Amino acid sequence: MTKLNENYLKLQSSYLFSTIAKKVAAYKQENPSAEIIRLGIGDVTLPLPSAVIEAMHKAVDEMAVSSSFKGYGPDYGYDFLRQKIVETDYLARGVQITEDEVFISDGAKSDVGNFQEIFDAKASVAITDPVYPVYLDTNVMAGRTGAFKKGKYSKIVYLPCTAKNNFIPLLPKKHVDLIYICSPNNPTGTCLNKEELSKWVEYALNNKSVILFDSAYEAFISEPDIPHSIFEIPGAEKVAVEFRSFSKTAGFTGTRCAYTVVPKALKVFDKEGGEHSLNSLWGRRQSTKFNGVPYIVQKGAEAVYSPEGQKQIKENIAYYMENAKIIREGLRSLGLKIFGGVNAPYIWIKLPKGVTSWDFFGKLLKEANVVGTPGAGFGPCGEGCFRLTAFGSRENTIKAVERIKQLKL
Amino acid sequence: MTKLNENYLKLQSSYLFSTIAKKVAAYKQENPSAEIIRLGIGDVTLPLPSAVIEAMHKAVDEMAVSSSFKGYGPDYGYDFLRQKIVETDYLARGVQITEDEVFISDGAKSDVGNFQEIFDAKASVAITDPVYPVYLDTNVMAGRTGAFKKGKYSKIVYLPCTAKNNFIPLLPKKHVDLIYICSPNNPTGTCLNKEELSKWVEYALNNKSVILFDSAYEAFISEPDIPHSIFEIPGAEKVAVEFRSFSKTAGFTGTRCAYTVVPKALKVFDKEGGEHSLNSLWGRRQSTKFNGVPYIVQKGAEAVYSPEGQKQIKENIAYYMENAKIIREGLRSLGLKIFGGVNAPYIWIKLPKGVTSWDFFGKLLKEANVVGTPGAGFGPCGEGCFRLTAFGSRENTIKAVERIKQLKL
Numbered sequence: 001m002t003k004l005n006e007n008y009l010k011l012q013s014s015y016l017f018s019t020i021a022k023k024v025a026a027y028k029q030e031n032p033s034a035e036i037i038r039l040g041i042g043d044v045t046l047p048l049p050s051a052v053i054e055a056m057h058k059a060v061d062e063m064a065v066s067s068s069f070k071g072y073g074p075d076y077g078y079d080f081l082r083q084k085i086v087e088t089d090y091l092a093r094g095v096q097i098t099e100d101e102v103f104i105s106d107g108a109k110s111d112v113g114n115f116q117e118i119f120d121a122k123a124s125v126a127i128t129d130p131v132y133p134v135y136l137d138t139n140v141m142a143g144r145t146g147a148f149k150k151g152k153y154s155k156i157v158y159l160p161c162t163a164k165n166n167f168i169p170l171l172p173k174k175h176v177d178l179i180y181i182c183s184p185n186n187p188t189g190t191c192l193n194k195e196e197l198s199k200w201v202e203y204a205l206n207n208k209s210v211i212l213f214d215s216a217y218e219a220f221i222s223e224p225d226i227p228h229s230i231f232e233i234p235g236a237e238k239v240a241v242e243f244r245s246f247s248k249t250a251g252f253t254g255t256r257c258a259y260t261v262v263p264k265a266l267k268v269f270d271k272e273g274g275e276h277s278l279n280s281l282w283g284r285r286q287s288t289k290f291n292g293v294p295y296i297v298q299k300g301a302e303a304v305y306s307p308e309g310q311k312q313i314k315e316n317i318a319y320y321m322e323n324a325k326i327i328r329e330g331l332r333s334l335g336l337k338i339f340g341g342v343n344a345p346y347i348w349i350k351l352p353k354g355v356t357s358w359d360f361f362g363k364l365l366k367e368a369n370v371v372g373t374p375g376a377g378f379g380p381c382g383e384g385c386f387r388l389t390a391f392g393s394r395e396n397t398i399k400a401v402e403r404i405k406q407l408k409l
Numbered sequence: 410m411t412k413l414n415e416n417y418l419k420l421q422s423s424y425l426f427s428t429i430a431k432k433v434a435a436y437k438q439e440n441p442s443a444e445i446i447r448l449g450i451g452d453v454t455l456p457l458p459s460a461v462i463e464a465m466h467k468a469v470d471e472m473a474v475s476s477s478f479k480g481y482g483p484d485y486g487y488d489f490l491r492q493k494i495v496e497t498d499y500l501a502r503g504v505q506i507t508e509d510e511v512f513i514s515d516g517a518k519s520d521v522g523n524f525q526e527i528f529d530a531k532a533s534v535a536i537t538d539p540v541y542p543v544y545l546d547t548n549v550m551a552g553r554t555g556a557f558k559k560g561k562y563s564k565i566v567y568l569p570c571t572a573k574n575n576f577i578p579l580l581p582k583k584h585v586d587l588i589y590i591c592s593p594n595n596p597t598g599t600c601l602n603k604e605e606l607s608k609w610v611e612y613a614l615n616n617k618s619v620i621l622f623d624s625a626y627e628a629f630i631s632e633p634d635i636p637h638s639i640f641e642i643p644g645a646e647k648v649a650v651e652f653r654s655f656s657k658t659a660g661f662t663g664t665r666c667a668y669t670v671v672p673k674a675l676k677v678f679d680k681e682g683g684e685h686s687l688n689s690l691w692g693r694r695q696s697t698k699f700n701g702v703p704y705i706v707q708k709g710a711e712a713v714y715s716p717e718g719q720k721q722i723k724e725n726i727a728y729y730m731e732n733a734k735i736i737r738e739g740l741r742s743l744g745l746k747i748f749g750g751v752n753a754p755y756i757w758i759k760l761p762k763g764v765t766s767w768d769f770f771g772k773l774l775k776e777a778n779v780v781g782t783p784g785a786g787f788g789p790c791g792e793g794c795f796r797l798t799a800f801g802s803r804e805n806t807i808k809a810v811e812r813i814k815q816l817k818l
Contacts, residue, residue: 001617002586003529004677004685008693018484018696043480053473056705057466063664064462066802070663071452075427106515106665106700113698117550120412137697141526177411208410254479254704255472256515268413276413284417287427288546289522291515294706295663296465393475 007143010153016133016377017041020361024371037400039327039388040371042186042345044251046319048300049312052250055303059296070295075287077104077259081298084305085259089244095231101263101279103286104293104301108216108245108258113138114289115212115241115260116178118281119268123177126157128169130187130378130385132214135180151380160381161188163350167339168196171203178210179203184217184226187378187387188348189340191226197233204239210268210278211240216258219249219317221343237263241278248345248391250304250313257293257301320345323397324390330401334409345390348375352409353384360386368403416552419562425542425786426450429770433780446809448736448797449780451595451754453660455728457709458721461659464712468705479704484696486513486668490707493714494668498653504640510672510688512695513702513710517625517654517667522547523698524621524650524669525587527690528677532586535566537578539596539787539794541623544589560789569790570597572759576748577605580612587619588612593626593635596787596796597757598749600635606642613648619677619687620649625667628658628726630752646672650687657754657800659713659722666702666710729754732806733799739810743818754799757784761818762793769795777812 020040028036048056062068076082082099090097105111113134116123125139129152136156139145146154157176159169167188172179181200183192192200204211213230221228230240242261246252262282267275293301303309324341332338337350351360357374364370364386373389375382392400429449437445457465471477485491491508499506514520522543525532534548538561545565548554555563566585568578576597581588590609592601601609613620622639630637639649651670655661671691676684702710712718733750741747746759760769766783773779773795782798784791801809 001678001682002532002619004679004687004690005527005529006679008527008690009679009685011693041481045475045478045480047475047478048472050473053469056469056472060462060465060469063457063465064459066454066456069454069456069660071454071660072450072662109700110698118414118417120414121552123411134697141694141697143530210411251478251480253481253700256700256703269410270413270415270418273410276418278413281413281417284420285550288543288550289519291518291662291665294665294703296705297703 005141007141010140010145010148011137012148016373020371020373024365027365034369036369036371037392037396038371039392039397039400040373042248042389042391043253044248044391045393046251046316048251048255049304049309049316051303051306051309051312052300056296056300059299063296073292073295073298075290075292076283077102077293078295078298081302084302088305090229090231093228093232095229097231097261097263101261103260103262103282104298105258105260105286105290106256106293108214108243108247109134111258111260112212112214112243114285115282116142116144118278118285119178119210124155124157124175126159126172126176126179128161128180128182129158129380130161130375130382131180132182132186133378135212158379162381163337163339166190167348168192171199175207176209178212180212180214182214184220184344185340186217187346187373187375187382189344189346190348191221191343193225194227194233197227197230201230201233201236201239205235208269209239210266212243213240214243216243216245217248217344218244219313220321220345222321223343226343231261231263237265239266241266246301246304250301251316252301255297255300257297319394320390323392323394326397327388327390327401330405334405336409341390347388347390349386349388351384351386355384357383357386363407364404367407368400370400370403414550416550419549419554419557420546421557425782429780429782433774436774443778445778445780446801446805447780448801448806448809449782451657451798451800452662453657453800454802455660455725457660457664458713458718458725460712460715460718460721461709465705465709468708472705482701482704482707484699484701485692486511486702487704487707490711493711497714499638499640502637502641504638506640506670506672510670512669512671512691513707514667514669514699515665515702516656517623517652518543520667520669521621521623521652523694524691525551525553527687527694528587528619533564533566533584535568535581535585535588537570537589537591538567538789539570539784539791540589541591541595542787544621567788571790572746572748575599576757577601580608584616585618587621589621589623591623591625593629593753594749594755595626596755596782596784596791598753598755599757600630600752602634603636603642606636606639610639610642610645610648614644617678618648619675621652622649623652625652625654626657626753627653628722629730629754631730632752635752640670640672646674648675650675655710655713659710660725661710664706664709666706728803729799732801732803735806736797736799736810739814743814745818750799756797756799758795758797760793760795764793766792766795772816773813776816777809779809779812
């Protein structure tokens with residue numbers, strides 16, 4: 001009798017965005033004429049930059065001819081892409097990262113989900129509350145949590161983020177092995193500034209912890225004091241892994257390319273206290289379970305770093321951030337308290353007292369035909385909050401804000 | 410102090426093909442003028458079929474315009490591709506599979522490597538010896554084995570495949586939960602016929618085991634009695650998962666697309682004996698840790714099923730199988746015993762008595778400048794054998810065989 005991994009039975013229903021998709025589909029079926037505007041899932045809508053399109057056409061042509069055809073690529077990505085990443089995203093910011101510390105992958109979700117595999121099954125885990133569900137669910141699957149009770153899994157260290165602390169987590173009171181930090185944050189749109197992030201690096205150095213730093217939204221940072229990379233903080237290379245993605249930066253949600261930086265200075269320990277390189281461990285994981293990103297896609301990602309590519313992605317980001325401003329200002333005019341939307345494409349709404357986030361989801365869907373994401377879907381502290389994204393078209397964003405303004409809140 | 414997953418320390422050096430690549434690179438550096446022919450790693454060399462190229466160009470153009478741009482795709486793959494797979498690879502062969510049993514992914518290596526996650530950490534595992542290393546290494550990483558001694562991990566049930574049994578494994582003598590079967594086989598190139606495969610399905614039905622059936626090479630089958638899918642065997646839908654790939658079938662090793670069929674009739678059990686759908690469990694795993702395959706690539710894979718696509722991939726496979734014949738016949742003329750190469754792109758050479766497979770690897774590299782894969786890299790029973798692949802160009806294949814014929818064996 002073959003048994004399942006019973007940790008899966010602890011998971012709470014289905015993945016948040018699948019649930020939302022099903023609810024929207026059901027509403028759409030009952031109301032086929034409803035003109036639904038989706039500001040729920042953080043999915044881009046602008047087409048790929050023309051520099052990327054050109055590069056991918058060229059790469060497709062290369063695949064058509066024996067002399068330039070590409071079979072299996074290097075396990076960790078092509079050097080042409082790893083070089084551009086190192087030069088543009090790190091060296092140009094004064095951060096020393098080498099090419100063999102960069103692992104190209106098909107998505108930050110995959111990497112951030114798979115990364116926990118290389119740590120001890122009993123490692124203690126801290127996450128913020130609210131949180132991007134992948135950090136939590138993948139640790140549930142791996143057995144690092146107990147049962148789910150009153151909205152929380154036992155054994156997990158939750159770091160509450162609320163309007164009272166401006167959604168900036170406090171350091172854990174006890175020792176934790178693995179700490180997930182997302183800045184700019186999904187879902188709250190808030191950021192850790194240099195001083196705040198330095199405290200986390202110091203904590204990790206003192207506790208020999210590992211910070212899993214998700215900076216998938218760094219391209220949206222507009223304020224000078226917000227670090228784009230955790231490696232801007234001295235000492236972080238000894239305690240942090242950084243996850244980045246082309247999904248939001250360059251419109252790659254349907255094209256799939258990301259990367260993870262694992263510094264060679266980062267060590268983890270065996271039972272006897274012997275040191276092991278996390279970079280080597282992740283390399284072994286990836287060469288055993290992953291076969292790389294399509295050549296065509298890596299050529300597309302390389303083009304993001306060309307002068308035209310850089311100009312085009314900045315224009316797209318500016319477009320989305322103008323949407324963020326429209327949402328932020330429109331909702332503020334209703335007297336709602338709003339977080340995020342300045343250094344991140346997410347707008348985090350504090351709902352009026354007594355309104356639950358799933359109630360608001362239903363109201364918005366039915367009365368305004370606008371889809372957002374209920375804060376409670378990201379954790380108990382997300383209750384009473386609601387996420388909208390800036391990734392819609394300008395027209396739809398304006399229309400959605402106008403419709404919301406008509407509601408009785 | 411953050412601890413690593415100590416199971417990683419049990420792994421034997423690096424992944425086989427990384428080791429070979431390093432040895433070849435070292436030789437090449439010392440002998441820069443050597444004209445090396447690579448018949449080691451199973452990587453295709455013919456360019457992508459023109460039907461695929463055309464479809465990908467179209468898809469790239471769609472990504473350039475808002476109205477046809479694609480963001481996140483459906484978690485389990487686009488319906489247009491799942492439909493074609495069901496129709497062509499299953500219904501047309503009389504096998505009843507539905508679209509929601511097909512999960513599109515970036516590679517059979519990823520799927521076959523990740524799939525073990527959804528089973529109990531203590532599930533017992535049977536693999537053939539020799540074996541594709543991914544089946545074994547991913548279970549080592551998951552802690553399903555003990556230490557490595559005398560070429561084997563304790564707790565793993567090894568099913569010896571040798572020249573004596575024509576490389577066809579016998580049923581395990583005791584109960585096993587998970588059974589990895591690869592047919593047509595990598596590395597031996599041998600196949601299970603209908604009668605033999607039926608015995609495995611019967612065993613699994615009697616033992617409530619799960620067969621993880623890797624049929625990545627089914628497109629190379631030329632003989633009528635060899636099943637293309639395990640689901641041709643009655644009852645298999647209750648006990649088997651099937652892994653398929655476009656890598657070898659359509660030249661996608663550098664383009665990355667595969668699929669896994671998880672029948673809804675397949676149940677696994679919790680401690681209390683309660684039934685759970687493996688299809689749902691895999692769905693939950695994928696929606697949590699994976700974000701789908703690039704739209705462009707899925708459109709390319711769809712084109713494999715067009716009439717032109719089908720014609721083109723058949724021509725490419727015939728080309729490789731002619732190479733296989735050249736290798737088979739050439740080496741047989743030297744008096745060597747040869748397996749495989751009839752229903753598979755792999756030729757498995759029984760070496761003369763006393764010659765080890767790594768010795769032969771070194772001899773071939775240095776004296777013939779031909780790269781193959783030592784049988785011992787696939788397990789202890791692979792010792793004394795050597796794998797060549799049919800994926801070279803015709804010219805290189807002929808040249809390699811001529812060079813080998815000059816060697817003193």
